[in-house]
Amino acid sequence: MDNIILSVRRLVTEFKTSEGKVIAVNDVSFDVEKGKVLGIVGESGCGKSVTSLSIMRLVPKPNGIISNGQIIFDNKDLLKLDDKDIRSIRGNEISMIFQEPMTALNPVFTVGFQISEALELHTGLKGENVRKKCIELLEIVKIPRAKKVIDEYPHQLSGGMRQRVMIAMAISCNPKLLIADEPTTALDVTIQAQILDLMKNLIDELDMSIIFITHDLGVISEMADMVVVMYAGKIVEEASVEKIFENPLHFYTKGLMNSRPSLLKKGDKLQCIQGMIPSPFNMPKGCAFEPRCNYSIDKCKVEMPDLLECEKGHKVRCWVAHQKVGDNHER
Amino acid sequence: MKQYIIRRLLLMIPVFIGISIITFALIHSTPGDPYIMMIDGNLNVEDREMMLREIGYYDSIPVKYIKWVSRAVRGDLGYSIRYREPVTDVMLRRIGNTLLLSFSALLISSIIAIPLGIISATKQYSIFDYIATVIALIGVSIPAFFFALGLIKTLAVDLKLFPISGIETIGVNLTGFKKVLDILHHMALPLIVLTFMQTASLMRYTRSAMLEVLQQDYIRTARAKGLPEKAVIYKHALRNAMISISTLITISLGYLLSGAVLTETVFVWPGMGTLLYQAVSNRDYPLITSGTLLIALCVLFANLLSDILYAVIDPRIRYD
Numbered sequence: 165m166d167n168i169i170l171s172v173r174r175l176v177t178e179f180k181t182s183e184g185k186v187i188a189v190n191d192v193s194f195d196v197e198k199g200k201v202l203g204i205v206g207e208s209g210c211g212k213s214v215t216s217l218s219i220m221r222l223v224p225k226p227n228g229i230i231s232n233g234q235i236i237f238d239n240k241d242l243l244k245l246d247d248k249d250i251r252s253i254r255g256n257e258i259s260m261i262f263q264e265p266m267t268a269l270n271p272v273f274t275v276g277f278q279i280s281e282a283l284e285l286h287t288g289l290k291g292e293n294v295r296k297k298c299i300e301l302l303e304i305v306k307i308p309r310a311k312k313v314i315d316e317y318p319h320q321l322s323g324g325m326r327q328r329v330m331i332a333m334a335i336s337c338n339p340k341l342l343i344a345d346e347p348t349t350a351l352d353v354t355i356q357a358q359i360l361d362l363m364k365n366l367i368d369e370l371d372m373s374i375i376f377i378t379h380d381l382g383v384i385s386e387m388a389d390m391v392v393v394m395y396a397g398k399i400v401e402e403a404s405v406e407k408i409f410e411n412p413l414h415f416y417t418k419g420l421m422n423s424r425p426s427l428l429k430k431g432d433k434l435q436c437i438q439g440m441i442p443s444p445f446n447m448p449k450g451c452a453f454e455p456r457c458n459y460s461i462d463k464c465k466v467e468m469p470d471l472l473e474c475e476k477g478h479k480v481r482c483w484v485a486h487q488k489v490g491d492n493h494e495r
Numbered sequence: 496m497k498q499y500i501i502r503r504l505l506l507m508i509p510v511f512i513g514i515s516i517i518t519f520a521l522i523h524s525t526p527g528d529p530y531i532m533m534i535d536g537n538l539n540v541e542d543r544e545m546m547l548r549e550i551g552y553y554d555s556i557p558v559k560y561i562k563w564v565s566r567a568v569r570g571d572l573g574y575s576i577r578y579r580e581p582v583t584d585v586m587l588r589r590i591g592n593t594l595l596l597s598f599s600a601l602l603i604s605s606i607i608a609i610p611l612g613i614i615s616a617t618k619q620y621s622i623f624d625y626i627a628t629v630i631a632l633i634g635v636s637i638p639a640f641f642f643a644l645g646l647i648k649t650l651a652v653d654l655k656l657f658p659i660s661g662i663e664t665i666g667v668n669l670t671g672f673k674k675v676l677d678i679l680h681h682m683a684l685p686l687i688v689l690t691f692m693q694t695a696s697l698m699r700y701t702r703s704a705m706l707e708v709l710q711q712d713y714i715r716t717a718r719a720k721g722l723p724e725k726a727v728i729y730k731h732a733l734r735n736a737m738i739s740i741s742t743l744i745t746i747s748l749g750y751l752l753s754g755a756v757l758t759e760t761v762f763v764w765p766g767m768g769t770l771l772y773q774a775v776s777n778r779d780y781p782l783i784t785s786g787t788l789l790i791a792l793c794v795l796f797a798n799l800l801s802d803i804l805y806a807v808i809d810p811r812i813r814y815d
Contacts, residue, residue, distance in 0.1 A: 222718055247724075255721035262719075267712040271811055272734045282720040317810040333720070 169373045170196040170219070170258075170341055175233035177211075177218045186444040188214040190397035192233075196341065196390075201367065201374040203388030203405065205381065205420065209441055211397040212377045213263075216343045219375075220260055221250050237341070256286040259334040263346040265326035269318035275302075276314035279333045286337045301332040306362060324355035331362065335370060343375045348383060360386060381424055385409055393417050396442060396452035399471055403478040413480040415457045451483065459484055496806065503802065507795050514791045519560050522783050528552075530576065563784070573781030577774065582785045585770065590789075592662060593759070593766030596682060597751035600689035605744060608694040612701025616709060617728055627698065634695020643688045643761040650684065657683050660763040685762040689755055693747055700743050704736040711735070734808070741804045749797035753790040 177189040189211040196202045204212045217223045218230050221242060235242040237258065242250060259282075262268040270278060279301060280294040289297055295314070302310035305328040318326055327347060334342055344363070348356040360383065367374060376387050384391055384405065391408045393401040393416065401414040412418045419437035428434065439456040448454055454464040463483045471481040474489045530552060538546070551559060566573065572582040615624045651659045658664070662681050669677050708714065709732055717731040718724075752767075759768030767786060774782035806812045 220719055222715060251721045251723060253721070254719055260719045262712060262716065264712055268716045270713040270717065270731050270735070272738075272809060273731075274810075281717075281722060281726075285721055319811045330716075333716075 167198045168195045169198045169237065170375075171234075171236040172215070172219065173234040173236065175215065175218055175235065176231045177214050177223055178229050178231050180227045180229070183445055188228075188397055188444070189218060192394070192397075192399055194392050194399065194402065196373050196375060198373055199367075199371055200389040201376055201387050203384040203391045204375060204377045204394060205379060205384055205391060206394035207379055207441060209444075210394045212379075212394055213345050215394070216260065216345050216375060216377055219343060220254055220258060221245075222254075222260075252286070255282045255334075255339075256337045257339055258341045258343065259337070259339040260343040260345065261327070261330050261334050261347045264350050265323050265330055266350065268330055269326055271318055274315050274317055275321070275329050279314075279329070279336055282333060283336050297336070298332075301336055302329070304335070304366075305329070305332045307332070322355075323351055324358065327351060327355075327359055328362070331359075331366070335366060335372075338370065339372055341373045341375065343377070345377045346379070347376075349378070349380070356383075363387070381420060382426065393420070396447065397444075398452065398481065399479075400453065400481045401479065402471070407475070407478050411478075413474055413478065413485040414453075414482045415459055415484070416453045419456075451481075461487075496803075499806075500799070500803065503799050507799070510795065511788075511792065515564075515788055516560065518787045518791070519563065519784055520556055522780055522787070523556050523559060525778070527778055572785045575774075575779055575782045577777045577779045577782065582781050585782065586767070586785060586789065589766050589770045592764060593752065593768065596685060596689065596759070596764060596766060597748070597755065599682070599686055600693055600755075601744065601748060601751055603686070604690045604693035604697055607690075608697035609701050609740065611694075612698045613705055613728065613733065615698070615702045616705035619706065624702075628702070631695040631698045631702075634691050635699065637692075639688060639692060639755070639757045640761050642691070643684070643758055646684050646687060647761070657681075660761075662765050682764075685758050685764050688758050688762075689751065693751070697740070697743060697747070701736065701740055704739045705732060708732045708735045738805065738809045741808060742801050745797045745801035745804060748800070749790075749794035752793040752797070 172195075173193050175189055175192045176187065179186045179188055192211070192215060194202065204215065206212050214223065214228075217228075219235055219237075219242065221230075223230060230243055233243065237253070242253070245253070269275070276295065276298050279298045283289050283294050283297055287297075298314055299310045302313055307313050307325060307328050313321070313325070313329075318329070321329065331347075347363070348359050351359060363374075364387065366372075374387075376384070378384060388405045391401075391403060391405050392399050393408070393414065395416050401408065401412070401417045403413075408417065409421070412421055416437070419435075422435045423437060425434060437456055438458075442448055442452055442455065448465070449468075450466050451457070451460070451464045451468055454460045457464065461483055467483075469481050469483045469486060471479050472486055473479050474485055480486075530547060530550065547553065551562060554562070563573065570583070572586075574580070575582050575585050578585050611627055615627045618624055647659055650656045658681050660681075663669070663674070663677050664681075667677075705728075709728075714727060714732055717727045722731070753771075756768035756772055758764070759766045760772045763769060767789070771783070771786040771790075773779075774786060
């Protein structure tokens, strides 16, 4: 287990709302290996972001509650740390990049100030040294005229530049784990490619692990080593990136694969998964994907399948997939 | 920035001229003859008519206005009908009292309201929040004169803790520190009224501004950096909330400088508010005109101040 940097075990995160309790993350477990990239895929509202916020203990209070589970990082259960200890980890050993670079930076402070805050807090650097380090960081994330940009305000920068600043901020204290929550979703395609390139270089240079959250399978295939597919708060499939793309087992994953526009010829109709994600107040009794699944069997309606290993290192939560494996074994 | 301020100051001139025309025309279109009080009742009709013509009573409003302006630019704002002395003298005697009262109220209420609003927002729906918002709701709902009368009845008449009205004890000639204490004693009740009402609205405003800012993504970023909650709230959130809070403070500055007419009148505080109230009831045209225009000027400057503060607090706003 030495090569595991983060281990999430049976995490349950709930939100209190006026209509009742919503379970956003339901019994989720996964590991992140040292120096590897774990991709989390799923559509909006499936619990990807809440999972990452739970790891940072940043689930909005007082309505969001992590009601069960363990998050083991560096032999410590992050859920058991007091506020002071978790703060010394945030931005230092685990840092995070968010989806919206346009709003994730504070508009009234300079870029330099916002980067140096984390540096001063966690590294004890002071004065001129902080400034030097800031410029260095801005250069690492390939911001041109770093010496000028450091004194500029976020509104003077483009979206791509702001995301670079966010990355500079996130890597400032050499974190062991970086959580990137849809870091390229809000950017246009050319900038996306640049940011992904930058992040790939950083992985090689800085020797950190990454949790990469996205709904873009193209990005996953480029970035991730391991992939976790989430649906309605639960993991439905988990495998290496090669296995997921070569042989997706869950019908939801298959549906996602088929709905990629890159598979189509010009003029073809886009494939999509029928229906909508179920309402969190009205979850189906059985498999959460059953109402949208064309291949469901009777069992799917009544009982939620477990996440089982079907091949070595390939787990799936699907009765049909389980049955096939069972058949194979019987033969 | 300097250029912007100069440009704004120049722009204030046509606005101010417009305001002066409207106020002047409105005041002088009101019916009635206030000069009757100035003229000896024993005078015969022809002499009276002649005197009225001489002081310009029968001039048309535009002519009156031009005459008034040509005198006003030379510093002569006219002669108060009621006080029988130059308007400038009357106003100069009063404005200090209003400045004292309004700035004290603004300062104290800001010191109380902003921290309360922040705590209320960060502990939303806590008992503290409920109590603070209910009191603030009372503060913004209760009419100033009613609250003032309530204080006079309980604290001044029944408990005899404070004097009922005025600015100093009449008939006693105090000097130095004793005089200061005497004024403070008289100031307490009007100050409580103004401070309470101002605190109530500022507290509510601070609370909602903070609540909105605390929802923002950059607050989550600040927390994700590992910053202590104090730095998140007092540095990252408050700085952004201050952009809108500062507007409310400067706007209420304009209101308070106009003398918070009702409060001053109830306590007979000898400031601009009471003066203006009396001027209106006495149809003291020159005094009403100048007093109203002074208020307009205060509001104009308060607006300018708020725009300048905007640029100081919010780097996204640049006036070059």
